[in-house]
Amino acid sequence: MKKTLIIMWVIILTGVIFIGSRFYKVEDDSINQLTNVETNEKDKDIVKIDGLDIPKEGDKTYQEYLTNAESFFKSGDFAKAVLNYEKAVKANPNSPELIAALGESYLKNNQPDKAKKAFSAALKLNSTSTVLKLGLARAHLNSREIEEANEIIAILDTSNPEVIYYQGIIKILYRKFDDAKTLFKKVATMEPKASDTLLKNTAKFLASYDNFDLYPETDKLYLELMLAKNLTDIQEYKAAIPVLYDIINTKNNYRDAWIVLGFAYLNSDKPKEAIDALEQAKELTPAKPETLFFLGLSYFADNQIDKAIHYVELADKNGFEPKEQIELKLGDLYLLKQDYQKSAENYESLLTKNTDKIDVFTRAIWLNIDKLNNPENGLEIAQKAVEIHPDKAMSFNLLGWAYTAMEDYDNAEKNLQIALSMDPKLDAVHLNLGWLYEKNGQETLAKEYYKKAYQIGKNNSIASLAAVRYNKLNDQNSQKSFQVNTFN
Numbered sequence: 001m002k003k004t005l006i007i008m009w010v011i012i013l014t015g016v017i018f019i020g021s022r023f024y025k026v027e028d029d030s031i032n033q034l035t036n037v038e039t040n041e042k043d044k045d046i047v048k049i050d051g052l053d054i055p056k057e058g059d060k061t062y063q064e065y066l067t068n069a070e071s072f073f074k075s076g077d078f079a080k081a082v083l084n085y086e087k088a089v090k091a092n093p094n095s096p097e098l099i100a101a102l103g104e105s106y107l108k109n110n111q112p113d114k115a116k117k118a119f120s121a122a123l124k125l126n127s128t129s130t131v132l133k134l135g136l137a138r139a140h141l142n143s144r145e146i147e148e149a150n151e152i153i154a155i156l157d158t159s160n161p162e163v164i165y166y167q168g169i170i171k172i173l174y175r176k177f178d179d180a181k182t183l184f185k186k187v188a189t190m191e192p193k194a195s196d197t198l199l200k201n202t203a204k205f206l207a208s209y210d211n212f213d214l215y216p217e218t219d220k221l222y223l224e225l226m227l228a229k230n231l232t233d234i235q236e237y238k239a240a241i242p243v244l245y246d247i248i249n250t251k252n253n254y255r256d257a258w259i260v261l262g263f264a265y266l267n268s269d270k271p272k273e274a275i276d277a278l279e280q281a282k283e284l285t286p287a288k289p290e291t292l293f294f295l296g297l298s299y300f301a302d303n304q305i306d307k308a309i310h311y312v313e314l315a316d317k318n319g320f321e322p323k324e325q326i327e328l329k330l331g332d333l334y335l336l337k338q339d340y341q342k343s344a345e346n347y348e349s350l351l352t353k354n355t356d357k358i359d360v361f362t363r364a365i366w367l368n369i370d371k372l373n374n375p376e377n378g379l380e381i382a383q384k385a386v387e388i389h390p391d392k393a394m395s396f397n398l399l400g401w402a403y404t405a406m407e408d409y410d411n412a413e414k415n416l417q418i419a420l421s422m423d424p425k426l427d428a429v430h431l432n433l434g435w436l437y438e439k440n441g442q443e444t445l446a447k448e449y450y451k452k453a454y455q456i457g458k459n460n461s462i463a464s465l466a467a468v469r470y471n472k473l474n475d476q477n478s479q480k481s482f483q484v485n486t487f488n
Helices: 002-013 016-023 062-075 078-091 096-108 112-125 130-142 146-153 161-173 177-189 196-213 220-233 237-250 255-266 271-284 289-301 305-317 323-336 340-351 358-371 375-388 393-405 409-422 427-439 443-457 461-487
Strands: none
Touching: 062 078, 062 096, 078 096, 096 112, 096 130, 112 130, 130 146, 130 161, 130 237, 146 161, 161 177, 161 196, 161 220, 161 237, 177 196, 177 220, 196 220, 220 237, 220 255, 237 255, 255 271, 255 289, 271 289, 289 305, 289 323, 305 323, 323 340, 323 358, 340 358, 340 375, 358 375, 358 393, 375 393, 393 409, 393 427, 409 427, 427 443, 427 461, 443 461
């Protein structure tokens, strides 16, 4: 029994990365995309650059909206994916595939009611599509409307592995666990084979049955808990919630059920409910690091930053692993709290263990240059970024930025030009070249690069900052001209 509990916690912790990306993404795009100066709301309203025909928001082409939507969906920014898919659908309202993509984005963004409308609209254009019908059924599952989902899935073509797979999930929700196991086994052996993702998810459910079978004396509630956790693993968070309530109603002091319930609520954008569930788990075992860590995430999602920091640090004190997750979350939290020293310390500590994420380099460098007045350390971090990621234009962009902060303009230009040759469409490079030439007194050249950054950025934070800097240079030149005319 103890061995299976350990296996369960390994499975639970695989979801930590996903939670981190959803709830701990620092929303300041100027940091994520490498700007040197923070923008404020007033700055973001500036969209004018003299002499340019600038497209306003809403003037993008259908292809631009579609490309942006696909990119945001792939990166996990589902809110922005939704916004772009909505505009793409307005431009092309007769594509069931496009409307279905919007429905998928609504599902990922915890908007099942809108997802139902999207899939229903797509089915009006293609009434025979099994994919669209499954999408509508999944939207009902995300609304915890099991009967409605079952009515759709029960009559679909059973030669389709995905149909059998979702029939198995429905059986779990009806507590028919043996029937669900039979269906999952069928998916695993069907010809033609199911997709790799479907087979991987099916294997998770079957592994839970196998683990349970190793310990026949174990309470069947444990199997139910494992299957509920499997539902969260496949991102059917809301479907897992009634299963977990059934467990808790039977055994109110089942700590791990409370933890998984908190996990499910956290990923359903229900932070207050997540806090309630995890506080129950903490009452049962006050020092369990996983409970404390998830509680910290939940308080962050509820915008209670001080409590979030308290519980993440307490999780660290109690031995939470992986340590990298602690440092990443604390770096983000202290950044939001504007405790820049502690934020930088955590990011830099993380970089001694994990150098995979270029955006962590970016944040650490930004903090040292813009907030801590320590460009020397920023330069050292940037040099490490180039050493670790020599194939990325952003690495050389970081190094050029750091050299500019050090007023080493020759090395700054050299590295920024390398970045530009690697990725001519990287807006941050053009912004930083503008900053370099502005600091070096070459204002005409600086304005040209700010223009280019604005054009490439297309209304993002880099474009906004480029506009601010361009117009500031124009205003300064106007003031100089006015003073000269006055003295004449």
